[in-house]
Amino acid sequence: MINENQYCLARIKTHYVKLSDKEKTIADYILKHPEEIIHTSINQLAEDLGMADSTVFRFCKRIGFKGYQAMKIALASEIVTPIKDIHETINEGDDVRTVSEKVxxxxxxxxxxxxxxxxxxxxxxxxxxxxxxxxxxxxxxxxxxxxxxxxxxxxxxxxxxxxxxxxxxxxxxxxxxxxxxxxxxxxxxxxxxxxxxxxxxxxxxxxxxxxxxxxxxxxxxxxxxxxxxxxxxxxxxxxxxxxxxxxxxxxxxxxxxxxxxxxxxxxxxxxxxxxxxxxxxxxx
Amino acid sequence: MINENQYCLARIKTHYVKLSDKEKTIADYILKHPEEIIHTSINQLAEDLGMADSTVFRFCKRIGFKGYQAMKIALASEIVTPIKDIHETINEGDDVRTVSEKVxxxxxxxxxxxxxxxxxxxxxxxxxxxxxxxxxxxxxxxxxxxxxxxxxxxxxxxxxxxxxxxxxxxxxxxxxxxxxxxxxxxxxxxxxxxxxxxxxxxxxxxxxxxxxxxxxxxxxxxxxxxxxxxxxxxxxxxxxxxxxxxxxxxxxxxxxxxxxxxxxxxxxxxxxxxxxxxxxxxxx
DNA sequence: TTATATACGAAAAAAATTTTCATTCAAACA
DNA sequence: TGTTTGAATGAAAATTTTTTTCGTATATAA
The missing domain is CATH 3.40.50.10490 (Glucose-6-phosphate isomerase like protein; domain 1)
Known part of the structure; x- marks a missing residue:
């Protein structure tokens, strides 16, 4: 509705103070396990947190998303292990290109x-x-x-x-x-x-x-x-x-x-x- | 089914040869407009491509996802413009944090x-x-x-x-x-x-x-x-x-x-x- | 105390996804 | 050539998920 773009986590933090108790619970959970949300339905999440789907849904709206789906997508974009495989060590067989990439x-x-x-x-x-x-x-x-x-x-x-x-x-x-x-x-x-x-x-x-x-x-x-x-x-x-x-x-x-x-x-x-x-x- | 993880685009390319005509159509479309898929339902996509939902669904399965949803999420993780807004110039109102991020x-x-x-x-x-x-x-x-x-x-x-x-x-x-x-x-x-x-x-x-x-x-x-x-x-x-x-x-x-x-x-x-x-x- | 607003859940409605099943078409085979 | 088999596809049904609506409870302000 308001906005479609990224930055789910940031948005949660921004709105945090304005949230109700239940909503804060949701916020905390998402901030803690963003990766899990991605593979969880709204029902599931609501159940896990012991609240109604609609409460979760309203939360999504409140922080500025069109709905749960939209939030999930935004989260997925955001979570993606920042720069991947980076920490991989350099191996003996690596060619110049691979080594350079790793560096x-x-x-x-x-x-x-x-x-x-x-x-x-x-x-x-x-x-x-x-x-x-x-x-x-x-x-x-x-x-x-x-x-x-x-x-x-x-x-x-x-x-x-x-x-x-x-x-x-x-x-x-x-x-x-x-x-x-x-x-x-x-x-x-x-x-x-x-x-x-x-x-x-x-x-x-x-x-x-x-x-x-x-x-x-x-x-x-x-x-x-x-x-x-x-x-x-x-x-x-x-x-x-x-x-x-x-x-x-x-x-x-x-x-x-x-x-x-x-x-x-x-x-x-x-x-x-x-x-x-x-x-x-x-x-x- | 087979696997839940990332790399949607890569996976499409890998499976490309094995795909049927209709499925190739889907593959082409996704490879061309991955960002759009993210905000499109399976119905919509099927309609746009003039085929049945189930064909699209089967495509998702074929390339190794649990379903359309899973593919969408994978795609969202993958698409995210690598490092975003980077090139943005520093503006006068920017606070220390914003400036640092930009630098x-x-x-x-x-x-x-x-x-x-x-x-x-x-x-x-x-x-x-x-x-x-x-x-x-x-x-x-x-x-x-x-x-x-x-x-x-x-x-x-x-x-x-x-x-x-x-x-x-x-x-x-x-x-x-x-x-x-x-x-x-x-x-x-x-x-x-x-x-x-x-x-x-x-x-x-x-x-x-x-x-x-x-x-x-x-x-x-x-x-x-x-x-x-x-x-x-x-x-x-x-x-x-x-x-x-x-x-x-x-x-x-x-x-x-x-x-x-x-x-x-x-x-x-x-x-x-x-x-x-x-x-x-x-x-x- | 009453009115009003907010928070929340239950249930209904709508939408999206997934599954099932029937049809078509082409290749394989008798 | 006719038949069988199986892959590809779509239509429709079933299921799941999401979204909306509505009613109740609780708190807050007048």
């Missing part, structure tokens, strides 16, 4: 999962914190120093004073110069890199606001940082999670960058025109 | 598209070339030098002598030292970066084998390099293609790396055990 899919999966976690987390706070920073500095060691340098290249265009250095001694020195109004972004896949943890220590002494990007929630970095952000990358045989994790880190930083740009425009720091120009530059 | 989706799309192009192209040759190289060097300038450094970090673990330097003078010097048996990988998003083109000139003089990674087929870099590889990233308002392009570059290099590792194992350079260890290392 790419693994990277895509990392992005998908990371995004999922990002939107629920403290990402928004991270954006605000950076927008209000007097100065932002990126820290990373080893492979992560490359990500830090990349972030520097991006953020230099926000107009916020930014800095990054791949030398660990310089990093320590630089960290000791930061203050309360500054923000440090620390990148470490494992969250245990000694050099970076050491930098974190200096930063905390100086009350610098800290944002961490890591793959592991239970790590020194993510536990001690003010705002932890997480990548989600899984390891498989013949494929280090570290590879995908870099893609996810990069994307988090992309996202931070664009959001900061937009936020700054809204605060009137820059005109829309200049902003677009800055973002859309071809060469980075 | 990530844009990156995922870049990977998807890049992979598509990769498998048809000269990627396999690139892998072979690197495997047989005496020495591999990565070149990039500006933002791309970061990608080159990243590649260096990865490939150092292949055991092949690799090198990368972000200073353009050093790059020129280094390029002049390479010879016929060496391979140079040049990275430039636009394919027009002056420094990198200059390096390419030196390399060609020395008959060094060259692999280029760029977003544009009509660019000095991709036209003059021995083996061009392409990223696919589209620009939108408020979102430079350069951002996504880096993710794609990184993934191409990931893929090259893993493939090279595997190829070398097959050539007996390293044991499977050592190889896995090398790839699976947590910290990069």
């Amino acid at each position: 790419f899919q693994s990277n895509m999966k990392a992005l998908e999962d990371t995004l999922q976690l990002l939107v629920g987390g403290s990402f928004e706070l991270a954006v605000k914190t950076i927008v209000n920073a007097k100065r932002v500095e990126f820290f990373g060691s080893g492979g992560s120093s490359i990500i830090a340098m990349d972030a520097y290249h991006k953020f230099i265009r926000t107009g916020i004073p930014v800095f990054a250095n791949s030398d660990s001694h310089m990093q320590l020195m630089s960290a000791s110069q930061l203050g309360e109004q500054d923000v440090a972004v620390l990148i470490s896949h494992t969250g245990t890199t000694k050099d970076t943890i050491q930098v974190l220590g200096v930063l905390k002494e100086n009350n610098v606001k800290t944002i961490g990007i890591t793959n592991f929630a239970k790590s020194p970095l993510s536990e001690e940082v003010d705002i932890p952000l997480y990548t989600v990358a899984e390891e498989t045989d013949y494929r280090s999670e570290a590879l995908s994790s870099r893609i996810a880190q990069l994307s988090i930083l992309d996202s931070l960058f664009i959001n900061v740009m937009i936020a700054r425009e809204e605060e009137g720091h820059t005109s829309l025109h200049k902003m677009r120009n800055a973002i859309s530059i071809k060469r980075m | 990530f989706q844009s990156n995922m799309k870049a990977l998807e598209d890049t992979l598509q192009l990769l498998v048809g192209g000269s990627f396999e040759l690139a892998v072979k070339t690197i495997v047989n190289a005496k020495r591999v060097e990565f070149f990039g300038s500006g933002g791309s030098s970061i990608i080159a450094m990243d590649a260096y970090h990865k490939f150092i673990r292949t055991g092949i002598p690799v090198f990368a330097n972000s200073d353009s003078h050093m790059q020129l010097m280094s390029a002049s030292q390479l010879g016929e048996q060496d391979v140079a990988v040049l990275i430039s998003h636009t394919g027009t970066t002056k420094d990198t083109i200059q390096v390419l000139g030196v390399l060609k003089e020395n008959n060094v084998k060259t692999i280029g990674i760029t977003n544009f087929a009509k660019s000095p870099l991709s036209e003059e390099v021995d083996i061009p590889l392409y990223t696919v990233a589209e620009e939108t308002d408020y979102r430079s293609e350069a951002l996504s392009s880096r993710i794609a570059q990184l993934s191409i290099l990931d893929s090259l790396f893993i493939n090279v590792m595997i190829a070398r194992e097959e050539e007996g350079h390293t044991s499977l055990h050592k190889m896995r260890n090398a790839i699976s290392i947590k910290r990069m």
Whole structure:
């Protein structure tokens, strides 16, 4: 009726507050077992939940579908295991093409999962914190120093004073110069890199606001940082999670960058025109 | 009956030869307009095709579904436009969450598209070339030098002598030292970066084998390099293609790396055990 | 307290799906 | 050639599922 399109789960969440008790029961069930609904009739579902078919039907209408069928179809479109077979390990007989597909899919999966976690987390706070920073500095060691340098290249265009250095001694020195109004972004896949943890220590002494990007929630970095952000990358045989994790880190930083740009425009720091120009530059 | 799972379209194709005329008509129709079926009843479909419901029903059974419903659901799961609305531009009213989603989706799309192009192209040759190289060097300038450094970090673990330097003078010097048996990988998003083109000139003089990674087929870099590889990233308002392009570059290099590792194992350079260890290392 | 609205289920109605059965047609066979 | 067999198909019946209608209960506001 109102609308035919996708996004069943999102729609349920949106309408959740407006639902009656019984309807909330239905909503909970669907959110919990969306895959099952797909192969269940309205009778069955109503019976399982101990209510009348019509109650379920009204629920479908309420969240904006033409009926139960329409909801089922939308759900089916939505559920489909996001990117399939991705997690498959690379096997010995695989040809170049197959290996490439698996590598790419693994990277895509990392992005998908990371995004999922990002939107629920403290990402928004991270954006605000950076927008209000007097100065932002990126820290990373080893492979992560490359990500830090990349972030520097991006953020230099926000107009916020930014800095990054791949030398660990310089990093320590630089960290000791930061203050309360500054923000440090620390990148470490494992969250245990000694050099970076050491930098974190200096930063905390100086009350610098800290944002961490890591793959592991239970790590020194993510536990001690003010705002932890997480990548989600899984390891498989013949494929280090570290590879995908870099893609996810990069994307988090992309996202931070664009959001900061937009936020700054809204605060009137820059005109829309200049902003677009800055973002859309071809060469980075 | 036989099976409940996905892959409706594939299944239709598989069974195609065994189908009767009427059934072929149905198959053709579904393959042509899968999205429509989703919102069509079996009656409707039968009528549209000028046949009986039961014929359509039997078709569903024949290709392995429990019935029409089941087929519809499978189709719905399958159709869902791979990653949707991705290309949507970022709008002024978008909140942090929406912007983040768009950024990530844009990156995922870049990977998807890049992979598509990769498998048809000269990627396999690139892998072979690197495997047989005496020495591999990565070149990039500006933002791309970061990608080159990243590649260096990865490939150092292949055991092949690799090198990368972000200073353009050093790059020129280094390029002049390479010879016929060496391979140079040049990275430039636009394919027009002056420094990198200059390096390419030196390399060609020395008959060094060259692999280029760029977003544009009509660019000095991709036209003059021995083996061009392409990223696919589209620009939108408020979102430079350069951002996504880096993710794609990184993934191409990931893929090259893993493939090279595997190829070398097959050539007996390293044991499977050592190889896995090398790839699976947590910290990069 | 009464009126009104909302939530819900029961049952009826409608629609869609699935099954059954009869017919046609063509190939196989006597 | 006539008959049999079996696959393909459609018509109609049976069944299941979905949707609508309507009545009751409960809560809320006047």
